[in-house]
Amino acid sequence: MPELPEVETVVRSISGHLVGKRIVNARFSSNRVTRGDHAATGTALIGATITDIERRGKQIWICLDRGFLYVHLGMTGKLLWNGKPGKYTRASLDFDDGTLLFDDIRTFGRFEFFGAKENALGRVGPDALTVSAQEFLSRLKERRGRIKAVLLSQSFLAGVGNIYADEALFAARIHPRAMAGRLSEARSRRLHSEMVKILSEAIRHKGSSISDYVDGFGERGSFQQLHKVYGQTGKPCPSCGTEIRRIVVGQRGTHYCPRCQRV
């Protein structure tokens, strides 16, 4: 499941192959990924030249000389350079020297053209990797929900998903059900620094390949081997040995150590 480190890894892997290239053809096999008329999307894309690729949180913005291609990988989306088209290929862009595929089993992903970036749906908060401690703290104070749910909210902070929320809360020794706005300044500060550290570390390991996440060349990440609580239900806490527990917070499976992490 792609979160900030996985999306960053994908962007890094394909950027060099796309920037400066002209789209010579576009094909779609799903109306769902374009959230509308995919023929119009194709018309808008064919002939456009890619000028840059940006990431904000989990969003990918492929900047064109005539607009923007917004890509969100959702749960199972993949961008593959010169991959093999298959049953789940929802869109593909041809270039003179290769093809970019958008594969997505569960079709939670998006592959949409926008004339302007401002048209993007939903406001997203600052990027989790680059947000300053000061901004993180002041935004956290305004929130009244549980810290786990707040971390998952892209309007609060862009890029953190279920895996890295659990891992960051464990590292900061904060209980996932703690109320966000009531955390002390010291604990909030620690959460910020642990979160940035974990996201950076995960990028160095090319992300976490839990189910079928791969980068633009089909390569798996390795950070899943370093998860301390996510998916570790019943296993001993690496810090104190207590069994890792699984609860539900904000409708999401949540893994934590009941001894190390306090409200």
Added chain:
DNA sequence: ATCTATTCCTGGCTGC
């Protein structure tokens, strides 16, 4: 305005 529950989707797993 802010928070919570529901919905979309399909492969993989469990249990009968």
Added chain:
DNA sequence: TGCAGCCAGGAATAGA
């Protein structure tokens, strides 16, 4: 072997 039923979750949407 097959199949029903459930689970995973990002984020838009509806409801409180």
